[in-house]
Amino acid sequence: MSKVGIIMGSTSDLPVMEKAVEILESFDIDVEVDIVSAHRTPEKLFDYAKNAHTRGIQTIIAGAGGAAHLPGMVASLSPLPVIGVPVKSRNSIDGWDSVLSILQMPGGVPVATVALDGALNAGILAAQIIGSNDLSVLEKIISYKEGLKQKVIDGAKQIKK
Secondary structure (H helix, E strand, O other), X not given: XXXXXXXXXXXXXXXXXXXXXXXXXXXXXXXXXXXXXXXXXXXXXXXXXXXXXXHOOOEEEEEEEOOOOHHHHHHHHOOOOEEEEEEOOOOOOOOHHHHHHHHOOOOOOOOEEOOOOOHHHHHHHHHHHHHOOOHHHHHHHHHHHHHHHHHHHHHXXXXXX
């Protein structure tokens, strides 16, 4: 059974991260959602990152705002692909601190980084990673992308005169 771990630094990140949950569930991918703070619960972070793969997690999406250390720390400890979602938080510098904290990882510790508040794309990317080895998920992604294409075609028809 495919599983994506979705973690975030605090409950204030949940409204953004719910978009990843929703898209993954629409692809029939099981998700595990938790709060894991890099700064307030470092022991939990270490345990989560080191053991996620033993619970069947295949990809981790980590959302964080401000200094945004969560995705990078998880990537440093886990053998799984990590997708970072920079979250514009109330203590953020227009979100740039989060974007750069997640994006600028040292060699050997990759974190795939999506746009600020880009949890939807993080969910799609996680599904694509899983779909590379799971035909049923791959077919759902193909269908989803066809739907996006059709939406553009239908929109163009509506504005043509």
